[in-house]
Amino acid sequence: MIRMIISRLFQSLVTLFLIVTFSFFMMRIAPGGPFDSERNLPPEIEANIMAKYRLDLPIMSQYVYYMSDVAKGDLGLSFRYQDHTVNELIFEGAKVSFTLGAFALLFALIVGVPFGIIGARREESVLDHMIVTTTVFGISIPNLVLGPVLVMLFAILLPVFPAGGLDSVRSYFLPVLTLSIFYMAYITRLTRVGFIGIGKREFVVTAKAKGLSEPAIIFRHMFRGGILPLVSFLGPAAAGILTGSIVIEKIFQIPGIGQHFVQGALNRDYTLVMGVVVFYSALIITFNFIIDLVYLALDPQVKYR
Amino acid sequence: MNTNQDKRSRALQCITFMNSNIQLRTGTIILVFFIVCALLVPIVSSYSFYKNDLDLGPVSPNAAHLFGTDDLGRDMLVRCMWGLRISLLIGICATSVSLFIGVIYGAIAGYAGGRADMLMMRIVDMLYAYPFIFFVIILMVVFGKNIFLLFAALGAVQWLTISRIVRGQVLSLKNRDFIKAARISGCSTLKIIFLHLIPNCFGPIIVYTAMTVPTVIMEESFLSFLGLGVQAPMASLGSLISDGVEYMETGAWILFFPGAILCLVLFSLNFIAEGLRQKIDPAR
Numbered sequence: 001m002i003r004m005i006i007s008r009l010f011q012s013l014v015t016l017f018l019i020v021t022f023s024f025f026m027m028r029i030a031p032g033g034p035f036d037s038e039r040n041l042p043p044e045i046e047a048n049i050m051a052k053y054r055l056d057l058p059i060m061s062q063y064v065y066y067m068s069d070v071a072k073g074d075l076g077l078s079f080r081y082q083d084h085t086v087n088e089l090i091f092e093g094a095k096v097s098f099t100l101g102a103f104a105l106l107f108a109l110i111v112g113v114p115f116g117i118i119g120a121r122r123e124e125s126v127l128d129h130m131i132v133t134t135t136v137f138g139i140s141i142p143n144l145v146l147g148p149v150l151v152m153l154f155a156i157l158l159p160v161f162p163a164g165g166l167d168s169v170r171s172y173f174l175p176v177l178t179l180s181i182f183y184m185a186y187i188t189r190l191t192r193v194g195f196i197g198i199g200k201r202e203f204v205v206t207a208k209a210k211g212l213s214e215p216a217i218i219f220r221h222m223f224r225g226g227i228l229p230l231v232s233f234l235g236p237a238a239a240g241i242l243t244g245s246i247v248i249e250k251i252f253q254i255p256g257i258g259q260h261f262v263q264g265a266l267n268r269d270y271t272l273v274m275g276v277v278v279f280y281s282a283l284i285i286t287f288n289f290i291i292d293l294v295y296l297a298l299d300p301q302v303k304y305r
Numbered sequence: 306m307n308t309n310q311d312k313r314s315r316a317l318q319c320i321t322f323m324n325s326n327i328q329l330r331t332g333t334i335i336l337v338f339f340i341v342c343a344l345l346v347p348i349v350s351s352y353s354f355y356k357n358d359l360d361l362g363p364v365s366p367n368a369a370h371l372f373g374t375d376d377l378g379r380d381m382l383v384r385c386m387w388g389l390r391i392s393l394l395i396g397i398c399a400t401s402v403s404l405f406i407g408v409i410y411g412a413i414a415g416y417a418g419g420r421a422d423m424l425m426m427r428i429v430d431m432l433y434a435y436p437f438i439f440f441v442i443i444l445m446v447v448f449g450k451n452i453f454l455l456f457a458a459l460g461a462v463q464w465l466t467i468s469r470i471v472r473g474q475v476l477s478l479k480n481r482d483f484i485k486a487a488r489i490s491g492c493s494t495l496k497i498i499f500l501h502l503i504p505n506c507f508g509p510i511i512v513y514t515a516m517t518v519p520t521v522i523m524e525e526s527f528l529s530f531l532g533l534g535v536q537a538p539m540a541s542l543g544s545l546i547s548d549g550v551e552y553m554e555t556g557a558w559i560l561f562f563p564g565a566i567l568c569l570v571l572f573s574l575n576f577i578a579e580g581l582r583q584k585i586d587p588a589r
Binding site: 015026029136137140151152156250268273 | 328427430431433438439442443444445446447519523526527530531532533543546547549550553554557560564567568571572574575576579
């Protein structure tokens with residue numbers, strides 16, 4: 001068990017290293033530098049700028065410098081916002097994006113899991129069919145359509161919620177809802193599938209036969225096994241919510257990390273884009289590692305393999 | 306493979322199959338309708354997707370412009386149908402790329418087995434951790450916003466799951482008697498993989514392909530919405546929606562039509578995927 005955890009940890013670190021390396025060289029082979037628009041600078045000033053960002057060094061030593069900086073947790077200076085470090089920009093944006101993402105995931109779980117369980121326990125009933133069909137709609141509505149529609153309905157036609165910004169508690173409502181619908185639908189489906197699988201097992205039939213109440217069967221006997229498919233989805237879900245929030249931030253004009261990333265990409269602000277990629281990858285890898293541990297704790301079959 | 310001798314024509318068999326499940330039927334009808342519209346409307350219509358009519362400006366839907374016009378006086382119906390063409394094309398091309406890579410990779414890993422298999426699947430595990438949409442965005446920034454690059458890039462990031470599925474299938478198939486027989490009779494490894502193993506994985510492959518098409522269409526619209534995908538004056542549903550958001554308060558129809566079309570197309574594709582899953586692969 002300990003060996004497995006250590007080998008997972010090692011694998012995560014290798015993955016992160018490869019991702020950083022790969023992204024670094026991708027950015028460096030990019031044609032056109034970040035300062036192309038300022039081409040008519042005097043050569044000595046340009047040399048100064050290049051030196052400030054270590055762009056005058058050979059690529060391998062740039063790489064070594066960058067890697068050692070990243071290992072220390074320093075993602076460098078932004079090419080574009082020259083008085084900001086990438087760390088500052090990411091930290092500012094991350095606070096907003098994380099609050100949004102965390103609420104969205106929580107909301108999706110609170111609604112999705114109960115509906116999934118209901119659907120599974122009443123499999124093939126009218127209610128179950130309704131739930132499944134609704135989830136197909138939930139999965140099909142892209143958030144870039146849902147967001148504007150919600151703004152139109154609840155901010156313009158019927159002004160109950162603000163259309164943008166994150167100034168009040170109410171202003172969280174529309175962005176969180178937009179972000180969570182897809183995951184709500186997906187979580188419902190996964191929970192349903194998980195509980196249907198568990199429900200056919202003999203120990204559940206036994207529990208029912210000896211007269212246990214439905215809540216006792218669900219929570220004491222089925223829950224642990226039933227949510228396993230859901231647990232393994234949480235890793236990709238977290239990654240998806242992070243990227244999904246890029247669109248949400250654009251629609252609702254929220255100054256999150258996604259806005260930085262898109263702006264950085266459009267401005268060729270390579271250090272910022274690199275920083276966001278490194279940061280997100282590290283985050284997703286850490287999250288996946290934790291999910292693996294949770295899975296290990298929940299599923300006795302994995303433990304003894 | 307097909308044991309039941311069906312004397313009817315392929316097309317008729319196909320229609321019967323699609324008609325056998327309510328989700329398949331609904332999905333197919335909507336999808337076919339949109340495909341026909343996307344193909345015919347730009348040919349039949351007298352408007353073009355790029356020609357401005359600034360005197361006209363934005364007008365709401367009427368007899369001359371069924372979907373109205375956008376802020377530059379361009380006919381929204383034609384623009385939506387061009388956008389739909391792009392979206393459907395992305396769906397087909399990117400999915401084909403992902404199938405091509407994923408099926409071959411998965412089949413080789415599964416058939417090779419042992420260390421090669423472990424290494425290849427570890428690579429897939431690692432790639433799962435990469436935030437791929439960022440990779441596509443970087444690609445678009447680095448190499449310019451080229452639509453063919455977009456096809457390839459979106460396809461290249463979707464092959465991971467399909468390779469896992471194919472590998473799993475191949476693993477369970479490769480020790481079956483018909484593969485042993487093929488090997489004994491001197492079939493080459495390539496032939497075994499391509500003629501005997503992959504055709505026997507078609508069920509799950511088809512189901513997963515049907516699920517991939519809406520995913521890539523959604524991702525393309527996501528990129529175009531952010532201004533990183535298809536570039537003006539060419540339109541995709543994503544970029545049309547992004548334009549529509551700007552005129553949301555004054556011209557709701559500019560947002561409504563592309564949004565509704567994108568939703569309906571995704572509904573139909575997801576319904577087809579769901580129906581196929583129920584018919585072909587009910588275990589999951």
